[in-house]
Amino acid sequence: MTRPAEPAAVVEPELARFARPVRWVHGLVGALVLVCIVTAAVLYNGSLAVLVGHRHLVELVHVRCGFALPVPLLAGLVSRSYRADLRRLNRVTPRDWQWLRSRSRRDGRIPVGKFNAGQKLNGALSAGAIAVLLMSGTVMYSTGWAPLPWRTGATFVHDWSALAVGLLVVGHVRFALGDPVAMRSLRTGTVPRRWAQQEHGAWAAEHSGSPADEPRSGPGSPD
Amino acid sequence: MxxxxxxxxxxxxxxxxxxxxxxxxxxxxxxxxxxxxxxxxxxxxxxxxxxxxxxxxxLPAGGTFRFYSVTGAVAQPDAGDYRLTMSGLVQRSGTYTLADLQAMPQTDLVRDFQCVTGWRVPHVPWSGVRLGHLLDLAGPTRAADAVRLTSFDGTYTESLTLEQARRADVLVALRMSGGPVSHDHGGPVRLHVAPMYGYKSLKWLSGIELTQGVRPGYWEGSGYSVDGWVGSSNGRDDDPTG
Structure with a gap:
């Protein structure tokens, strides 16, 4: 990502955190998941179902948005920065486990990489849950070939994983609301260096010495 | 990088x-x-x-009702405003109020309620007027061989053959589970076709029309069986509820 040179920064230097493709995937998946959750609530909750009605239309929106979910997730793979973020989310280090177990994990004493262990866990659980919902949803939708007990089983899996995903999303949104800087970074792509040093020390260290978008110096170089 | x-x-x-x-x-x-x-x-x-x-x-546990409505918000008529009309191929068309229906002989049934999507509510007590009784009052003409049921939601329709409609376990239900049929359950008056899947038991019943030939209802348009017997239709093998 290149940008026009900014005027000499008197403000706090910003670090590039999320590239444009990453932000787009996050936004699109977020929107689709929200539509799925709202329509699921209408399909599932009796009072809402009777209030809103139009069962067939609501079902159509739910199914289409559900099947659309993997599109941005897979399309993002053409972007190198997206793949790099996925790699980081995938890998959990012994330090991550230590961070998860620690009661004082937020004090910054255990240096955290670009993603903390909680974010990695959320990423893995979300991706897995989306995969499970897609699989069970496909079986539920395939009235033609799936045997009936499988469709009942798929409904069972779909219902309970949807409930789990609901809780996951509530947690995710709660953490996001608690950190406006992190939330802003998913719109603008950048974070103030001081925030990075506090929340993601090891990652900030990778960028040390270069407030620009591309880290030119390796980790551990003098500030 | x-x-x-x-x-x-x-x-x-x-x-x-x-x-x-x-x-x-x-x-x-x-x-x-x-x-x-x-x-x-x-x-x-x-x-x-x-x-x-x-x-x-x-919790998604099943064993209880799930509520389906196929159109927008459904009006809730006062008990006093409710009307059920009998029309079509009959000798005596007419309109009944809720009080008229309540004054007719009531039949009680306890049956499992089975939805075609899989959920089943055990032992639901139903009470109401046999559809057959209303048909007798109206007197179908010789040409009539089917019943078309319409809902005051404006969209939901269902159908039965005249023979099915005369069964003793097909009710115009006024009460369920010990109370009046609630709005969400399709009240104040809904159909209850005990031996068939839930979609045949039309909610918010407002019209009974005698026709020649079965005119498939709302759900049948989406591929569900016209003769929706529990356990032997829609490719399912649930225990019968008849």
Whole structure:
């Protein structure tokens, strides 16, 4: 990502955190998941179902948005920065486990990489849950070939994983609301260096010495 | 990005393991979930029916009603405003109020309620006027061989052959589970076709029309069986409820 040179920064230097493709995937998946959750609530909750009605239309929106979910997730793979973020989310280090177990994990004493262990866990659980919902949803939708007990089983899996995903999303949104800087970074792509040093020390260290978008110096170089 | 390459070998690929693990669990659940679901319903159903907070009903456990409505918000008529019309190929067309229906001989039934999507509510007490009784009052003409049922939601329709409609377990239901049929359940007056899947039991009943030939109803347009017998239609093998 290149940008026009900014005027000499008197403000706090910003670090590039999320590239444009990453932000787009996050936004699109977020929107689709929200539509799925709202329509699921209408399909599932009796009072809402009777209030809103139009069962067939609501079902159509739910199914289409559900099947659309993997599109941005897979399309993002053409972007190198997206793949790099996925790699980081995938890998959990012994330090991550230590961070998860620690009661004082937020004090910054255990240096955290670009993603903390909680974010990695959320990423893995979300991706897995989306995969499970897609699989069970496909079986539920395939009235033609799936045997009936499988469709009942798929409904069972779909219902309970949807409930789990609901809780996951509530947690995710709660953490996001608690950190406006992190939330802003998913719109603008950048974070103030001081925030990075506090929340993601090891990652900030990778960028040390270069407030620009591309880290030119390796980790551990003098500030 | 040098940092990424350095980051890569560090740590175990936990993310991938979690995703694959969940997928495996999901597949197991699809194959074995129907048994699990039955067990869970058996445990949760008695709790749910006695739960004053209603929180248990938020769990996807089955064993209770789910509410389907095929159109926008459905008007809630006052009990005094409700009308049921008899029309079509009859000798005596007419209109009944709720009080008229309540004054007719009432039939009680206790049956499992089976939805074609899989959920089943055990032992639901129903009470109302036999559809056959209303047909006798109207007197179908010789040409009539089917009944078309319409809903005051403006969209939902259903159909029965005249023979099916005269069965003793087909009710114009006024009460269920010991109280009036609530709005969400399709009240004040709904159909209850005991031996058939739930979609045949039209909600918010407002019209009974005698026709020549069965005119398939709303759900049949989406591929559901016209003769929706529980256990022998729609490709399902549930225990019959008739």
């Amino acid at each position: 040098t940092a990424d390459r350095q980051d890569r070998p560090e740590g175990a690929p936990v993310g991938r393991r979690v995703v694959l693990g969940l997928l495996g669990l999901g597949a197991l659940g699809i194959v074995g979930g129907s048994t699990l679901q039955k067990g869970l319903s058996a445990v949760l159903e008695p709790i749910e029916t006695r739960d004053p907070t209603g929180l248990v009903s938020l």
